Amino acid sequence: MPVRTVTEHGMTEKLGRIRARLAGGSRGAKTAEEALATLESYRARYRCIAELAVMGAEFDAAGPLEVVDRETPLLTYCRSEARVASGPRYHRHWRASMDRSDPAYKGQADYTPTLLRLYDPLVLGPILRYVWRVRREDTIGQYRQHIRPNHLDIGPGTGYALEHSGLPAGSPVTILDPNPNVLRYVTRRLRDLDLTAVEADVLKPLPVEGPFASAGLAAVLHCLPGPLDRKAAAIANIARVLAPDATLFGVTVLGRSHRHTRLGRAFLTAFNRRGAFDNLDDTEEGIRDILRRSFKEVTLETIGGVALFTATGPRPGS
Numbered sequence: 001m002p003v004r005t006v007t008e009h010g011m012t013e014k015l016g017r018i019r020a021r022l023a024g025g026s027r028g029a030k031t032a033e034e035a036l037a038t039l040e041s042y043r044a045r046y047r048c049i050a051e052l053a054v055m056g057a058e059f060d061a062a063g064p065l066e067v068v069d070r071e072t073p074l075l076t077y078c079r080s081e082a083r084v085a086s087g088p089r090y091h092r093h094w095r096a097s098m099d100r101s102d103p104a105y106k107g108q109a110d111y112t113p114t115l116l117r118l119y120d121p122l123v124l125g126p127i128l129r130y131v132w133r134v135r136r137e138d139t140i141g142q143y144r145q146h147i148r149p150n151h152l153d154i155g156p157g158t159g160y161a162l163e164h165s166g167l168p169a170g171s172p173v174t175i176l177d178p179n180p181n182v183l184r185y186v187t188r189r190l191r192d193l194d195l196t197a198v199e200a201d202v203l204k205p206l207p208v209e210g211p212f213a214s215a216g217l218a219a220v221l222h223c224l225p226g227p228l229d230r231k232a233a234a235i236a237n238i239a240r241v242l243a244p245d246a247t248l249f250g251v252t253v254l255g256r257s258h259r260h261t262r263l264g265r266a267f268l269t270a271f272n273r274r275g276a277f278d279n280l281d282d283t284e285e286g287i288r289d290i291l292r293r294s295f296k297e298v299t300l301e302t303i304g305g306v307a308l309f310t311a312t313g314p315r316p317g318s
C-alpha cells in the first residue's frame with residue numbers, strides 16, 4: 001500500500017524551501033521532487049529500529065510515497081527572543097541549532113519528525129514493553145500522580161505522557177527541549193493546554209522563570225552526556241526553577257551493571273554506540289545520589305531495565 005505523504009511549502013528557515021513528510025518526517029529541499037527523493041533515502045536508516053522491534057516485515061511492506069496533501073507550516077521561526085503563534089506560545093532562545101560539537105548533541109539528534117511519528121507505536125509499544133520490560137501505564141502513572149498545573153516538562157518527546165496525564169484543558173504547561181522538531185510536534189498535538197515551548201538545553205541554566213509546581217524528566221537522563229556528575233547539572237538546573245513544594249519525577253534506562261535481558265543489553269550497546277544514549281555507567285545508586293544533591297527527599301524504584309524516580313524539597317542553591 002502507498003505511504004501517505006505530505007509536502008510542506010513555506011518559509012521555515014529559508015524562503016523557498018520545501019519539506020516532505022513521511023509519517024511525520026521532515027527533510028528540506030528546493031523542490032518537492034528532491035524532498036521526496038531525500039525522504040526515500042532515509043528508509044534504510046530506520047529499518048534497523050523496526051527490525052529490532054520484530055516489525056521488519058511490516059516495514060518492508062510499506063509501498064511507494066504518495067503525495068496526498070500540501071501544507072503550510074504551523075510555526076515560522078524568526079531571529080527574536082520570543083515568537084507568539086496562534087494557540088501555543090513558542091519561545092525560541094535563538095541559535096540555528098545545537099552545535100554538533102556540543103556533548104549533548106547526539107542525545108537529541110535522532111528526534112527527527114519521522115522518528116517522532118513512529119515513537120508512540122514503536123518506542124512506547126514493543127521497545128518499552130519487551131526491551132526495557134516496563135509497562136507504558138507505569139510511566140504514565142507518574143504523570144497522573146504528580147503533575148500539577150504550571151508544569152515544566154523537560155524532553156517531552158511526542159507529548160504522549162502529557163496528553164494522558166489528566167491535566168484539565170487550559171492548564172499552563174512549559175515544554176523545554178533543545179530540538180525544535182520536538183517542540184513543533186508537541187505544540188501541534190497539545191492544543192488543549194496553555195502551552196509555552198522553550199528551545200533550551202537542560203544542562204545549561206534554564207531560560208524560564210518559574211516557580212513551577214511540578215517537573216517531568218522522562219527518558220532524558222540516559223540521553224544526556226555522562227558521567228553522572230555532568231548529568232547532575234541538569235537536576236540542579238531544574239531544582240532552581242521549582243516551587244518549594246514541587247515534585248520532580250521521571251524515568252531513565254539503567255546502565256550495563258543492571259540486570260538487562262540479552263535483548264535489552266543489545267539495545268543498550270547499540271544506542272550507546274550510536275550516541276543516542278550515554279548511560280553505560282548509570283547506576284541506581286548513582287542516580288539516587290545526583291537527585292539527593294538537589295532535593296531533600298528522593299524515592300527510586302526499578303522496574304525491568306529502568307529506574308522510576310521522584311524527588312521533592314528542591315534545594316535551589318545546590
